[in-house]
Every structure is written in structure tokens, then in C-alpha cells.
Amino acid sequence: MQQRVIDNPKFTVHRNTLAASLGFREPRNHVQGGNLVFAAATSATACTDALERAIAAQFGLDVPVVVSTAAELQTALLRCPFAAAVDARPNLVHIGFCRTKFPAVAAAELGARAQEGERIAVVGPHVWIDYESGVARSKLTPTVLDRCAGAPVTMRNARTLRAVLGMLDAG
Numbered sequence: 389m390q391q392r393v394i395d396n397p398k399f400t401v402h403r404n405t406l407a408a409s410l411g412f413r414e415p416r417n418h419v420q421g422g423n424l425v426f427a428a429a430t431s432a433t434a435c436t437d438a439l440e441r442a443i444a445a446q447f448g449l450d451v452p453v454v455v456s457t458a459a460e461l462q463t464a465l466l467r468c469p470f471a472a473a474v475d476a477r478p479n480l481v482h483i484g485f486c487r488t489k490f491p492a493v494a495a496a497e498l499g500a501r502a503q504e505g506e507r508i509a510v511v512g513p514h515v516w517i518d519y520e521s522g523v524a525r526s527k528l529t530p531t532v533l534d535r536c537a538g539a540p541v542t543m544r545n546a547r548t549l550r551a552v553l554g555m556l557d558a559g
Contacts, residue, residue, distance in 0.1 A: 406446065410438050418552050422542070425555045432457055436487075452540040454485040458556040465549055469509040470518045478546035480522065484515035484533055486541045494536035501527045515541070 403424045407415035412426040412435070428435050432455040439453045456464075464483060468474055474481045484490060490510050498508045498515070505520035506528065515533070519526055533541040544552075 402446075406439070406442055410435075410442055416555065418548065418555055423544070423548065423552050425552060432460075452487060452542075454487055454542055456485065458553070461549065461553055461556070464512070464514050465546070465553065467511050468516055468546070469511060470507060470516060473507075473518045473520070474546040477520075478550065480519045481546045482517050482519065482523070482543045483546070483549060484517065484537070484541045484543050486513065486515075486537045486539050488537070488539045489513040490515045490537050490541070497536050498528055498532070501532060503527060517543075 403417055404415040407424060407426045412428045415424060415426040417424055430438075436453050436455045439455070440451065443449050443451045443453070465474075468481070468483070470481050490513055492510045495508050495510045495515070498517075502508060503521065503526055505518075506526060507518040507520070508528070509516045515537070517528055519528075530541070530543070533543070
């Protein structure tokens, strides 16, 4: 039994019911940001496809979904290049999840848009951004991230990532 996480902030209604109807076990939410933790015997790709189809059928929404395993999330956190910043200000260090691998060349384009103090690193399939002075005034917006990645990107701060990992450990 693998633990999985659905990661999409637009999908906030009836997550548990929908996940259970698909045969996913122990569905539970972390806040209202689109984080649904559940257990499934199928692959992350199969879970992603099933969830996207079910959301479209039930709600008429075309919502991109990113599903990660507990091991993938733990590895991502361990590989964070801004570990000291994660400890000091976890709400300002964000990880970006994308359905495809985040292109390493996109880091240069994001770097050109970065405000003073912002740091960007592409590590494996994820992008990490340290919004040292805050997210609100950053030019590294969701639209810019999606365009650079060539696919939808959903961001989570390190505090949320740790909370989700805690749910997975407890599940």
C-alpha cells in the first residue's frame, strides 16, 4: 500500500468522497490548499489519470493534478538546496510540482525575473524558490512558473510539505 498526495489548490470540494469513490483508502485533507493524502495500490500516474477524469466528470472542471508518493516527497525535502532557509522561514521557501520534469534551463529565465534576495534552484523534477522577502511582491508568479515549465506548476511552502509528510508518517 503506497501513500499518495494529490497536489492541486483548485480542487477543494469533496476531495475525500471523490478519492474514496475511486477506491483510494484513508483519504484525508491538509488545509484547504488542495492537499489530499490517501493510500492506493496503483501508480501515481494511474491515480493522477483517475482523479483528473473523475473531477472532469463530476464537476466539469479541467484540473491538472500532481500525485506524489511519500518517498518522492521525502526525497524532495531532503534535496532542498535551501535547507537553512527552510529551518529559519519555512513559509517563504516553496517547492514547485509539475506533471513533467521542471526544465533546468527555466531556472535562468526565472532568475532573470527574481527580486533581490530570491533564489531559484531546479533539483530533479522540482523547482525550489526562496522568497526571502516574501511572496506577495515577487515577479515569480504562477503564470510565469507555468510558462517557464511548459506545464502547470503548483507551489507549496516547506511548512506545508512538512505537514503533509507528517500526515503520511501518521497514516
